[in-house]
Amino acid sequence: MKKVCWPYFDPDFDNLPERIYGPVCRVSIDNETMEECTLVKVDSVNKQGLLLEVIQVLTDMNLTITKCFISSDAEWFMDVFHVKDKNDNKLTDQNVINYIQQAIGTTTGPPDSTRANAYANNIFESKNPSEHTTIEMTGMDRPGLFSEISAALADLHCNIVEAHAWTHNARLACVAQISDQSTDTPIDDPHRLATIEDHLITVLRTTISPCGTNNQEVKTTGFLGGDTQGTMTNVERRLHQLMLSVRDFDGPNSGPASSPRTPLGWDTEEESRKMAVWIESCKEKGYSMVSIECKDRPRLMFDTVCTLTDMQYVIFHASTHSQEGYAFQEYFIRHVDGDVLCTESEKERVIKCLEAAIERRVCEGIRLELCADDRMGLLSDITRVLRENGLAVVRADVATQGEKSINAFYVRDISGNEVVPDVDFVESMKRELMGPSRIDLQVKNEKHLRSPSSLEKSRYFSNFGDILKSQIERFSCNFAKIK
Numbered sequence: 001m002k003k004v005c006w007p008y009f010d011p012d013f014d015n016l017p018e019r020i021y022g023p024v025c026r027v028s029i030d031n032e033t034m035e036e037c038t039l040v041k042v043d044s045v046n047k048q049g050l051l052l053e054v055i056q057v058l059t060d061m062n063l064t065i066t067k068c069f070i071s072s073d074a075e076w077f078m079d080v081f082h083v084k085d086k087n088d089n090k091l092t093d094q095n096v097i098n099y100i101q102q103a104i105g106t107t108t109g110p111p112d113s114t115r116a117n118a119y120a121n122n123i124f125e126s127k128n129p130s131e132h133t134t135i136e137m138t139g140m141d142r143p144g145l146f147s148e149i150s151a152a153l154a155d156l157h158c159n160i161v162e163a164h165a166w167t168h169n170a171r172l173a174c175v176a177q178i179s180d181q182s183t184d185t186p187i188d189d190p191h192r193l194a195t196i197e198d199h200l201i202t203v204l205r206t207t208i209s210p211c212g213t214n215n216q217e218v219k220t221t222g223f224l225g226g227d228t229q230g231t232m233t234n235v236e237r238r239l240h241q242l243m244l245s246v247r248d249f250d251g252p253n254s255g256p257a258s259s260p261r262t263p264l265g266w267d268t269e270e271e272s273r274k275m276a277v278w279i280e281s282c283k284e285k286g287y288s289m290v291s292i293e294c295k296d297r298p299r300l301m302f303d304t305v306c307t308l309t310d311m312q313y314v315i316f317h318a319s320t321h322s323q324e325g326y327a328f329q330e331y332f333i334r335h336v337d338g339d340v341l342c343t344e345s346e347k348e349r350v351i352k353c354l355e356a357a358i359e360r361r362v363c364e365g366i367r368l369e370l371c372a373d374d375r376m377g378l379l380s381d382i383t384r385v386l387r388e389n390g391l392a393v394v395r396a397d398v399a400t401q402g403e404k405s406i407n408a409f410y411v412r413d414i415s416g417n418e419v420v421p422d423v424d425f426v427e428s429m430k431r432e433l434m435g436p437s438r439i440d441l442q443v444k445n446e447k448h449l450r451s452p453s454s455l456e457k458s459r460y461f462s463n464f465g466d467i468l469k470s471q472i473e474r475f476s477c478n479f480a481k482i483k
Contacts, residue, residue: 027101031090037066037082038091042104046077048336051318052302052309054079056234057103059302061096062086068301070318132161132177133187135196136219136238138246139204141172143392143414147383148203149174154380156196157181163379163398166239168360169249173242175235181376217245236299237306240357244310249349249356274326277354279347281340287316287332288341290350294358296327304329307357311350312336365394365412366419367444374405382407390414 030039042054051070058065058081067082084090091097137149146165153160158178165174180187187193200218275294282289292304301320308315308331317332334340341347368386372378379398386393386409395410413419 025105027104029091029097029100031092034082036090037084040079040081040083040100040104042077042079042081044077046072046075048314049309050077051079051315052237052305054081054104055302055305056237057100058083059299060103061100062298063091064088064298065301065320067321068319070315073316131186132179133193135176135178135200136217136242137172137174137176137200137204138217138242139172141167141170142206144383144387145172145204146174146393146396147380147387149176149200150380150383152199152203153178153196154377156199158187158196159184159376160379160398161400163396164235164239165393165396166243166360167394168243168356171243171246171248173239173246175238175242236302237310240303240306240360241310243356243360244307244353248360249352275355275358277351277358279341279350282332285332286340287334288347290329290331290333290354292327292329292331292354292358294327296322296325297361299361300327300358301329303357303361304331304354307353308333308350311353313350365410368407368409368411369442369444370405370407370409372405372407374400374403378405379407382409386411391419392416 025042025044028039028041030041033039040058044050051072055065063083063085065081065083069080071078085096091100139145150160150163153176157180159181161177161179163174163176165172167173178187179185187196197218204218277290277292280289280291290308294300305315312335313333314336315331315333318330320327320329322328341350370382383393390413391411392414393409394412394416397408399406411419
């Protein structure tokens with residue numbers, strides 16, 4: 001019998017760097033140094049994409065990053081984040097502090113998803129305990145397209161467990177998580193998945209891109225369960241990637257980089273000029289310096305770092321801060337191959353992509369928040385009511401929590417303008433379709449939108465909410481509750 005010899009590996013070898021240099025990652029939470037915010041300090045061995053992963057952890061906790069200093073030269077990663085909670089206070093909940101330390105430590109160290117998920121479940125309940133199939137869609141946007149997608153999935157006997165859709169520069173990106181209508185289980189039949197994809201592509205193909213080509217795509221990406229479910233920032237990162245893939249930075253509003261223009265969601269042309277992105281060379285250090293100035297908002301840093309990372313740029317140093325409602329960001333970057341941005345065309349592309357990333361999340365239109373008993377076809381009915389009232393969905397976030405469906409929509413009219421109230425029409429619809437109140441609906445006007453007088457606005461929004469309630473309830477009466 002021939003003897004086979006294998007090389008010997010000391011099982012402690014993988015832990016040697018930690019034994020010599022100390023822990024691979026140190027995460028400290030400092031509530032003493034600053035009076036108004038908490039400092040989150042991260043010292044770790046560096047790896048590609050680590051900065052984005054740390055920001056994802058903080059963003060998932062709905063924390064606001066007011067300032068940060070980043071250095072990741074050589075092989076070490078050192079960051080300091082100034083953060084506040086959603087109420088603009090320091091972090092005082094020890095469970096939250098422990099989770100941040102655990103989650104970032106797991107992110108920077110060896111993969112240990114079981115430990116991280118178990119720790120997270122002590123704080124957050126799983127939203128979707130049942131498994132589902134994820135479908136990604138991209139294409140040219142048009143009024144009513146999200147409604148048509150919802151109706152198509154309902155016709156195909158698919159239950160929409162969760163859905164997120166963004167529109168920007170006449171493009172649409174949507175990530176939907178579905179299950180089988182009758183069994184509430186993942187859809188894994190290849191023939192049925194192919195039918196769903198073909199049907200959705202047909203819906204998307206109705207719109208042709210301005211250059212006369214079709215760039216629609218529908219893709220099923222597998223199954224996600226409650227224990228392995230991606231975080232919201234993972235979904236948003238995928239939406240950024242999908243938008244980038246359909247070149248929304250080259251939309252109808254685009255022009256020369258950083259030229260004056262008024263994208264949807266900004267008040268005026270003067271307001272849009274306050275967003276500036278430019279790139280300079282830092283030859284003595286071998287970096288390209290990207291500078292951003294714009295209105296501050298939640299998740300802004302996630303959006304810009306996500307875009308640079310997905311465009312295959314490495315951030316070596318950075319500093320960000322906000323002041324009087326505006327954000328200022330500086331990133332020192334190189335391409336993953338070590339090169340700086342040399343050509344003007346490359347610089348212009350990066351600038352346009354960053355501008356698009358900033359604009360995508362700008363809230364466009366009136367925000368509708370609707371909570372109702374979940375049932376098959378509910379989303380299709382809601383979006384149909386909006387479409388029949390001349391409203392187009394420009395952004396949507398739909399989720400299922402227990403037996404409730406939680407929906408948030410930003411809507412404008414079919415021309416892309418803010419909704420103009422027609423009180424007489426609303427009153428007549430209200431009288432015709434009045435029904436029992438079983439749906440919680442709130443209508444909110446975003447601050448940046450110009451609107452009629454306060455009295456007329458309040459009358460319109462109140463009546464508009466009643467219309468949507470009564471019409472959706474009319475549809476609901478025709479369905480039994482799905483268990």
